[in-house]
Amino acid sequence: MTAQTLYDKLWSSHVVHEEADGTVLLYIDRHLIHEVTSPQAFEGLKLAGRQPWRNSSIVATADHNTPTDHWDEGIKDPISRQQVETLDANIKHFGALAYFPFKDRNQGIVHVVGPEQGATLPGMTVVCGDSHTSTHGAFAALAHGIGTSEVEHVLATQTLVAKKSKSMLVRVDGQLQPGVTAKDIALAIIGKIGTAGGTGYAIEFGGSAIRALSMEGRMTLCNMAIEAGARSGLVAVDQITLDYVKGRPFAPSAEQWEAAVAYWKTLVSDEGAQFDAVVELKAEDIAPQVTWGTSPEMVTDVNGRVPNPAEQADPVKREGYQRALNYMGLAAGTPIQQIGIDKVFIGSCTNSRIEDLREAAAVIKGRKKADSVKLVLVVPGSGNVKAQAEAEGLDKVFTDAGFEWREPGCSMCLAMNADRLEPGERCASTSNRNFEGRQGQGGRTHLVSPAMAAAAAIAGHFVDVRTF
């Protein structure tokens, strides 16, 4: 038998039917649902008089619209509230394996909640009406975002109409410098291959630096695969994966555990498996990364400068750079460390897990936020992350530094709730997108790691966390 990639294995084990042109029906094991991209799908199901094919595949939570403070006052925005209540009603009507509604102690960002509950398991296909579903690939699950029509399709048929992607191996070998994190690896990769570099590919992350990452770090990396254009990111199963999954609420029971592990251990790319593309990075070469523009590929290291658009040969790129600098209010040649910030956001499905919060807290211990920084929001990814952080006293570290400690949710990652930037405000953010208006109309986003965000909050501008 020919050597297979992890992606080949996951793909072929889920094909239900294949057509002559290569279009397949792919079976879906886990369907994650949130309030924003599901109402029209449930509505379609109702109109057609259909039922979910297997409602025990569904795990749902409300995260995008939910406020991060004053939970006792409920959701004030009536349109946001209606969307969350619509999800409540749909889950009540159609059923689910688990639902973590607004204010539930297990509620949180869907991509934090799934793994934390053991609802994401190795070998699964996982979909969600959300592009950052790639996160779950950290467990060697084939996971990707889908649109609302596909949400309805999966609800009704438990399958997806799909075509196989090409495969790319991104290999990162060596040892990261202290203070450099999975987020920096992700941004460095995007800086290297561009935001469309992974389009049409499923990316597997491998190499010794990836093997050394915790599950939290691997989730951060796979989360950002979509920012490199790849719908899914993957990391092979190893002991770190198994240790993370064991004992979680929806993980296999004791009698099934051994059988599951035996299978999961096969979820690696075979020796000699062929990839359509290979990209290599050296871990030692990666410095803390900071984006300066309006696309995640507009990134440089913390000791770099804002580039000069005039030096870009390609006219489309040159214009894109110029437009980005205008939007960001930055002059070409400005050293990154001279860029002052107004707000800081530590959170999102990229960087709101316990390890992220520990990294941020370690940087600030005993220090206070700069006076020039108006607001530092720390938003844990889930109720469980919040409880864990509080048990470790991290909340106290944050509030002592003048940071705000909030309730879980997507928050200022996309600013659908009240947490947002005002026009012209500049933010150091641990989220994943620095698009125009992403964190509020006219807001200026710089993507960084949690440690870099925390350090920037203290200094009032970007600083190199390695020497901070």
Add this chain to the structure above:
Amino acid sequence: MKAFTTVKGLVCPLDRANVDTDAIIPKQFLKSIKRSGFGPNLFDEWRYLDHGEPGMDNSVRPVNPDFVLNFPRYAGAQVLLARENFGCGSSREHAPWALEDYGFRAVIAPSFADIFFNNCYKNGLLPIVLPADVVDQLFRETEANEGYALTIDLAAQTVTTPSGASFGFDITAHRKHCLLNGLDEIGLTLQHADAIRAYEAKRRAEQPWLYR
């Protein structure tokens, strides 16, 4: 779904790369629980000078005269001409819904982001990939000629310019069939219900932990 056969439509050129779905339809409009009505807020932050919120009367908002969609010569455009990596970012299907609701039937670009590309087909909106130099040429011709329209023939898989130049494009047989006939994909898939059930029964036996 609306069937797509042949469209002859005015072209609007959107000359920037990496147009993301946040730009196509900003997040505040995602709070709707409906599938329709997104057209007036397509490219909201570029199209209007004020900050848009759901429920506003868009007809009285100040429009940005410098944004191409607001140029009188492109009113009623059905074909959007775009640059590489169009539709990157979030998976929101509200992006194709907004384009379709505005009146676009096709988007032509050198490349698209995967999820957006896929979402288009579910809504009778045809995403067409043409080589970068051809797209360049179409940009030049569109900007030089007022009233410039392209004819898109899905059955023949061609885009034809007013001067008669014709460019072929690729589409999978499955997608073409669904689009040409305006088919409900769920109905088609359910014709394979037995195969899905058989697959499930086998997996349940092999990996019972997936079915708790």
